[in-house]
Amino acid sequence: MRNLKLKIADYNIRFETSARGPDLAVAKRFLTSFSNGSKYDINIKVHRGEYNPDTNAIKVFHAPFVEEIDGKLVQNNPNFWSVWQYNSDLYLKTIFPLSAVGKKAVLKLSLAQKEWNLWIDTDEKEVDPFEYPLDGLILYYLTVINNDIMIHASGVSNDGEGYLFTGISGKGKSTIANLWEAYGAKVIHDDRLIIRKEGGSYRMYNTPVYDNDYPLDAPLSKIFAIEHGSENSMIPLKEAASVSQIMANCIQHTWDTRIVGNLLASVSEMCRTIPVYKLQFRPGRGVIDYILNKDEHS
Numbered sequence: 001m002r003n004l005k006l007k008i009a010d011y012n013i014r015f016e017t018s019a020r021g022p023d024l025a026v027a028k029r030f031l032t033s034f035s036n037g038s039k040y041d042i043n044i045k046v047h048r049g050e051y052n053p054d055t056n057a058i059k060v061f062h063a064p065f066v067e068e069i070d071g072k073l074v075q076n077n078p079n080f081w082s083v084w085q086y087n088s089d090l091y092l093k094t095i096f097p098l099s100a101v102g103k104k105a106v107l108k109l110s111l112a113q114k115e116w117n118l119w120i121d122t123d124e125k126e127v128d129p130f131e132y133p134l135d136g137l138i139l140y141y142l143t144v145i146n147n148d149i150m151i152h153a154s155g156v157s158n159d160g161e162g163y164l165f166t167g168i169s170g171k172g173k174s175t176i177a178n179l180w181e182a183y184g185a186k187v188i189h190d191d192r193l194i195i196r197k198e199g200g201s202y203r204m205y206n207t208p209v210y211d212n213d214y215p216l217d218a219p220l221s222k223i224f225a226i227e228h229g230s231e232n233s234m235i236p237l238k239e240a241a242s243v244s245q246i247m248a249n250c251i252q253h254t255w256d257t258r259i260v261g262n263l264l265a266s267v268s269e270m271c272r273t274i275p276v277y278k279l280q281f282r283p284g285r286g287v288i289d290y291i292l293n294k295d296e297h298s
Contacts, residue, residue: 002016004024022048028211053086059084104121107137148195154190156180156186179285223277228281236277
């Protein structure tokens with residue numbers, strides 16, 4: 001395939017291979033995100049071979065490869081991906097730690113332009129331009145461009161209401177998503193969501209992580225910062241506390257104060273519009289009844 005287009009979180013992402021570039025293919029988890037039409041939010045031209053950023057580029061951010069093993073975060077490779085900057089150009093350099101074939105890539109982009117370039121250094125005839133970690137990196141910088149929010153959270157839709165549950169690993173995002181699913185609600189996702197403002201309201205979108213993912217979205221009605229507790233309780237958070245809780249769980253590259261400032265502004269505006277609660281819960285159907293009962297009396 002010489003070009004393809006995906007629609008994820010209502011972003012239209014187009015990939016096209018250069019004249020001597022590789023054929024393109026994507027993983028199973030993206031197959032339900034294929035889209036038609038000529039409209040795109042970003043166009044990424046894919047090249048084969050090694051590419052070196054401008055010699056004056058400066059490394060502004062670095063991320064090691066970290067895995068969760070038996071509930072603990074373990075750094076397996078200090079050289080994972082990094083961000084380099086020269087004037088208005090950004091260069092995202094990465095390896096592919098989950099690939100059986102050693103390869104690396106450089107994504108060159110500008111936050112002010114819709115045309116990006118991706119070089120993948122490999123002998124493979126066919127490449128996945130959205131292979132991990134390129135998928136998350138591309139989606140993240142799309143949220144930056146559009147002043148949207150990418151967050152570690154689970155989201156559910158029930159009877160026209162959209163609930164988002166956010167917290168660090170181990171706080172119960174997947175647990176509470178499974179409880180809602182058993183109740184009959186639609187789970188938007190249990191790991192990573194994108195929140196976008198549409199007019200005066202907000203909508204949450206899933207991002208493909210698992211092979212059985214397909215595009216889902218729902219209006220956002222309430223946000224819960226969650227943790228396990230001995231009993232079910234929810235406390236409304238005032239704006240400063242709610243912004244602090246949400247920012248702590250947002251996916252963000254903190255190398256640019258302007259990007260951080262724009263995210264803070266987006267989160268602050270959302271927290272003025274959407275009620276945010278601190279939720280302690282006991283795993284079980286009771287927490288769902290508790291939330292719905294609170295809704296009825298609010």
